[in-house]
Amino acid sequence: xxxLKKIFSSRTAKNGEFVNSLKKILGxxxxxxxxxxxxxxHRSTNEKNNEGQPQNYERLEFLGDSILGAVxxxxxxxxxxxxxxxxxxxxxxxxxxxxxxxxxGRDLNLAKFLKTTIPTQQFSGNIHGNVFEALxxxxxxxxxxxxxxxxxxxxxxxxxxxxxxxxxxxISYKSLFIEWCQKNKKPFxxxxxxxxxxxxxxxxxxxxxxxxxxxxxxxATSKKKAEERAAKRAFYKLNLRTDSDKA
Amino acid sequence: xxxLKKIFSSRTAKNGEFVNSLKKILGxxxxxxxxxxxxxxHRSTNEKNNEGQPQNYERLEFLGDSILGAVxxxxxxxxxxxxxxxxxxxxxxxxxxxxxxxxxGRDLNLAKFLKTTIPTQQFSGNIHGNVFEALxxxxxxxxxxxxxxxxxxxxxxxxxxxxxxxxxxxISYKSLFIEWCQKNKKPFxxxxxxxxxxxxxxxxxxxxxxxxxxxxxxxATSKKKAEERAAKRAFYKLNLRTDSDKA
Numbered sequence: 001x002x003x004l005k006k007i008f009s010s011r012t013a014k015n016g017e018f019v020n021s022l023k024k025i026l027g028x029x030x031x032x033x034x035x036x037x038x039x040x041x042h043r044s045t046n047e048k049n050n051e052g053q054p055q056n057y058e059r060l061e062f063l064g065d066s067i068l069g070a071v072x073x074x075x076x077x078x079x080x081x082x083x084x085x086x087x088x089x090x091x092x093x094x095x096x097x098x099x100x101x102x103x104x105g106r107d108l109n110l111a112k113f114l115k116t117t118i119p120t121q122q123f124s125g126n127i128h129g130n131v132f133e134a135l136x137x138x139x140x141x142x143x144x145x146x147x148x149x150x151x152x153x154x155x156x157x158x159x160x161x162x163x164x165x166x167x168x169x170x171i172s173y174k175s176l177f178i179e180w181c182q183k184n185k186k187p188f189x190x191x192x193x194x195x196x197x198x199x200x201x202x203x204x205x206x207x208x209x210x211x212x213x214x215x216x217x218x219x220a221t222s223k224k225k226a227e228e229r230a231a232k233r234a235f236y237k238l239n240l241r242t243d244s245d246k247a
Numbered sequence: 248x249x250x251l252k253k254i255f256s257s258r259t260a261k262n263g264e265f266v267n268s269l270k271k272i273l274g275x276x277x278x279x280x281x282x283x284x285x286x287x288x289h290r291s292t293n294e295k296n297n298e299g300q301p302q303n304y305e306r307l308e309f310l311g312d313s314i315l316g317a318v319x320x321x322x323x324x325x326x327x328x329x330x331x332x333x334x335x336x337x338x339x340x341x342x343x344x345x346x347x348x349x350x351x352g353r354d355l356n357l358a359k360f361l362k363t364t365i366p367t368q369q370f371s372g373n374i375h376g377n378v379f380e381a382l383x384x385x386x387x388x389x390x391x392x393x394x395x396x397x398x399x400x401x402x403x404x405x406x407x408x409x410x411x412x413x414x415x416x417x418i419s420y421k422s423l424f425i426e427w428c429q430k431n432k433k434p435f436x437x438x439x440x441x442x443x444x445x446x447x448x449x450x451x452x453x454x455x456x457x458x459x460x461x462x463x464x465x466x467a468t469s470k471k472k473a474e475e476r477a478a479k480r481a482f483y484k485l486n487l488r489t490d491s492d493k494a
Binding site for chain 1: 298300301305306308309310312313314316317320321324328329330331332335336339384387388392393396
């Protein structure tokens with residue numbers, strides 16, 4: 001009886017941890033946890049529902065892929081009023097590329113919650129993108145399209161979708177910024193400082209200084225990304241322009 | 248002055264006709280008519296907005312295609328809980344096939360409202376599907392995802408999406424029904440009768456009789472479709488089953 005109680009409470013604790021982490025990732029409270037559990041279940045577990053139907057993330061991945069495509073399409077449509085059909089199609093492909101989705105899933109550390117009988121190290125990098133898509137599908141089923149849209153804005157569009165970068169016009173704001181400093185003889189410095197944020201993931205915080213004054217600050221899951229983000233903010237704050245903008 | 252007034256009132260009358268027809272097709276009132284006007288504008292008109300950006304249906308077609316894909320994906324996900332990712336992908340391709348979308352657009356007679364400098368007869372059949380997708384995109388921009396979903400349910404899923412047919416298990420309910428009648432020695436008769444509906448499009452009405460009594464009725468935009476629909480209804484009403492169901 002004691003051991004049963006122990007198993008039960010350890011399961012509850014684990015579930016509580018899952019729900020808490022999920023809340024942080026989603027930015028809202030999930031209603032039906034079972035849908036999210038499926039989104040994090042790999043086929044290797046061979047789980048089935050009462051009707052004998054497989055319960056793993058693959059169907060949700062199909063659904064999430066569709067919803068993600070629609071949200072990104074709508075965003076690009078509104079954001080680039082001068083872009084024709086071919087341009088929009090190309091830009092969307094870049095945003096929802098396998099490589100990009102894997103990066104997203106990896107940054108959110110989704111694989112941590114994966115229920116699988118295969119050690120996660122043995123998976124290809126695609127596991128991160130697949131689970132990310134499944135998560136989008138789960139949000140759609142649990143809370144509907146509008147929540148999905150908000151989640152995608154927060155987790156995909158805001159941190160990653162930079163039209164200029166996607167167009168290949170700007171490869172790195174950091175290098176653009178450095179170029180500008182050298183041309184204008186301004187001393188600059190990227191300064192990493194202690195990040196007090198209480199995120200699931202380790203974050204890096206960076207101050208970008210021109211001489212002694214801080215121009216911008218940024219935080220991200222890697223030092224490189226935080227610097228790039230700080231440089232991008234400075235780029236827009238100081239109203240610097242690329243040559244292609246001037247043309 | 249008089250001629251200007253004449254042009255103006257004839258335009259208003261034409262616009263009134265467009266809005267009324269649109270309301271019937273949509274099943275709700277459009278808010279921003281200008282979006283729908285773009286959905287029915289062909290690139291041959293060379294129309295541009297104040298910023299010099301082309302105003303034709305092509306961008307809306309891109310958007311509508313995405314939204315349609317997401318709505319159909321969600322429908323199939325919910326409707327076929329036992330279908331795996333590959334099955335769902337295949338079924339969705341069938342529903343949103345060019346051929347199928349052209350049929351949808353043609354049935355709604357969308358090309359009638361097309362603003363173009365090329366005679367509509369010179370277009371390929373794809374014009375119908377393209378404008379249908381653009382219309383879905385316009386609905387999304389004008390009223391949001393939920394209205395889109397309702398429209399797609401009414402105009403695509405309810406009249407056209409029959410899982411058994413898509414799976415190729417049932418090619419024609421009419422032939423299944425006839426087969427059953429012959430096997431069971433039942434005299435049957437498809438009877439076309441006068442359709443009093445005040446639709447934009449000509450409709451055909453069909454009664455399906457077994458002996459002297461009417462089993463089902465149906466209406467559609469062709470006699471063939473009305474018969475098929477009446478047979479399908481009879482098939483379910485009389486609780487007939489295909490061999491694959493019995494297995």
